[in-house]
Amino acid sequence: MRHAITKVASVLIVLVLVLGGVAGYFVLVRPGMGTTAVATSKISASSIPATYAGIGDPFTSSELASINGQPLSNYQTAGEMLLNGSIANTVALGRANHYQPLVVNGKPSVVVLQAISCSDCAMNRWAQALSLAAFGNFTALYVGYSASGTNHVTTLYWGQDNYTAAQGVTFGSSYASKYLNFYAVDYDSPVITGGFQWTTLAYLAQHAPNSTWQAVTAFMENASNALGNKAPPTDTQLWGSSVWFGGIAVILGNSTSVTGTAAPVSHLSHESALAQISGFSDQYAWSNYAAADVYIAGVCPSLTGPPPVCSLPAIVSLEGRV
């Protein structure tokens, strides 16, 4: 018995030493945050591979029209499908935390803290854009992809992100609404040549361009700490008084039967993604709208004189379930 205990202890001690060495490397050796980008080589615009075609290009007016001003019936239908279990992709309910809203200039706010390398964020941005479009209008969005090391998921960027620099932060978007403020913060890292990279909210705050953005990031850091999350992940979001740590949807295509690098969203062109979303005739579109409904249901209770989308029966039903 003692011999067995000694054996187990030996194995565990070796494991602890190895793990401790790995952890110690990060505590003692790698300095600070925001300096952990794996790939640091810059890539010129002329050598962008075909799989990253158009990265950073602004959406055309017709592409923006696939997001802006969509019929409320789409949101209602998708919400009904979510409520009756007809959505093939994963759109999670019951994951919101509640916190006080961030009110700026008399309007509640939506804040998204994301990383352009992140596949989770990439899958959720389409739904986030659709939900914001129900309250306002985008005058610009940009072609985006998650990192090659995170399955190269087709997405959009809120601003003109630097997808080649070793690290950085892009603040802002081209969005306007009379109902709410939208604060988009994206951690930039080498997307074409790199893998997943994230940072701390303190790093985001340090690189805020002005006092408004400093206040926004500080608010999110306080909210995260108050909600017991000292190391918030990518896609930490505030929608009115609803806080999500991480995305709420895993939308891979028209089903979730194929995952990883073979998943449809790893090979989807932006033309196809936008055509499906605006066509509203397949699971990819319905799933994105369903996820948008969850975000809408999260923010509507914070709005005064809310827009018509908040009165949709599906949204009203979802409000207590986000």
Added chain:
Amino acid sequence: MNFPTRQTMALPVRTLASIYKPRYVVLNIAAFVVYYYAYLELIAYQNLGVFLSNVSEGLLYALVFTSSMLLTIAVYSIRNTRNNRASVSATTLGTVATLFGGVIGGCGCSVPVISSLALVGLSASEVVSLNNFLADYQNEIFGLMVVANLAVIFFYLFRLSSASCRIPKVAST
């Protein structure tokens, strides 16, 4: 310095062959299935219930297979040898490797289990840095764990090959 002879090197192979009678083949398969689904569940838990992993399938199967081999060798050791040389530690290592693989495989931009390290004193900076590293070197770490499992397998096969480790068979009367 004495190098292992061909005869010495053949011993663990013979031991391996003697272990894998049908009942232990079945045990290995069962252990493989349990470990595989434990890994799947750990990954899915960190990804809203969807199995999403950037680790190559080959490495995943290699890790789960070598871990299940360790468990099989442990059970054989308990039932067939004196001193139970491989039993407890082999079981522990195989299980730990699979579970650790599930934690590493879930690292990245989902809500990884690794983020709970903040609750035990790591700073946000340390947790994020560790998550970034594990997410970017998942395949390499899996490869190292497979190599570690194989090393332990061969170690215990050599130990089980020694005559002092065997329970002598009692002649029937």
